[in-house]
Amino acid sequence: EAGVTQFPSHSVIEKGQTVTLRCDPISGHDNLYWYRRVMGKEIKFLLHFVKESKQDESGMPNNRFLAERTGGTYSTLKVQPAELEDSGVYFCASSLFGRGSYEQYFGPGTRLTVT
Amino acid sequence: AQRVTQPEKLLSVFKGAPVELKCNYSYSGSPELFWYVQYSRQRLQLLLRHISRESIKGFTADLNKGETSFHLKKPFAQEEDSAMYYCALGQGGSEKLVFGKGTKLTVNP
Numbered sequence: 536e537a538g539v540t541q542f543p544s545h546s547v548i549e550k551g552q553t554v555t556l557r558c559d560p561i562s563g564h565d566n567l568y569w570y571r572r573v574m575g576k577e578i579k580f581l582l583h584f585v586k587e588s589k590q591d592e593s594g595m596p597n598n599r600f601l602a603e604r605t606g607g608t609y610s611t612l613k614v615q616p617a618e619l620e621d622s623g624v625y626f627c628a629s630s631l632f633g634r635g636s637y638e639q640y641f642g643p644g645t646r647l648t649v650t
Numbered sequence: 651a652q653r654v655t656q657p658e659k660l661l662s663v664f665k666g667a668p669v670e671l672k673c674n675y676s677y678s679g680s681p682e683l684f685w686y687v688q689y690s691r692q693r694l695q696l697l698l699r700h701i702s703r704e705s706i707k708g709f710t711a712d713l714n715k716g717e718t719s720f721h722l723k724k725p726f727a728q729e730e731d732s733a734m735y736y737c738a739l740g741q742g743g744s745e746k747l748v749f750g751k752g753t754k755l756t757v758n759p
Contacts, residue, residue: 538693539693566745568745568746568747570747570749576751577654577749577750577751577752578694578736578747578749578752579749580746580747580748583745583746590745591745591746593746594746626694628694630745638696638699639696639747640695641686641693641694641695642693643693644693
């Protein structure tokens with residue numbers, strides 16, 4: 536079974552540009568999460584989808600970040616316009632719905648560099 | 651505020667030696683604690699969680715609510731244990747994880 540996949544694996548963009556990250560969760564997983572790790576800091580929660588609905592977006596840093604999960608399958612995270620402090624590794628994770636859903640399966644991450 | 655502290659950024663031991671990776675948390679509710687591991691060039695994966703009280707790859711972790719700790723232990727470290735270890739706190743009702751900064755464990759031959 537394929538695990539969580541993320542695209543691209545790396546992205547280098549200039550400040551002010553737009554970048555869209557994609558996450559494909561494990562098939563059948565209703566929960567989808569986005570996290571990010573900024574250099575030297577801990578992995579931080581961004582938001583949580585249950586199917587296509589945003590369950591918790593308390594970790595989104597500001598309105599330059601927009602996440603969608605149309606149809607409850609894959610998700611995209613768009614950063615527009617990108618700033619230098621957005622550089623880091625963006626992780627996606629998915630899990631089954633219900634008790635035990637804490638076992639989150641992580642993707643390999645997208646390394647974003649904003650220059 | 652919810653917080654997870656891993657005081658050691660780096661930890662180096664010799665093969666066969668005991669290892670303990672420390673984790674302390676701050677949470678007013680009933681915590682759910684996890685250890686995640688990331689081996690070189692692999693993705694983050696769940697190692698163990700306190701609810702299951704199991705031993706995985708020889709590692710155990712006991713939740714100590716009095717000391718608000720969830721230290722990860724292994725009596726005899728192996729070279730293949732070298733990895734980045736993250737302690738994480740799950741918050742009931744939210745399901746988001748709060749991570750510590752991680753400890754890089756190196757097991758020397």
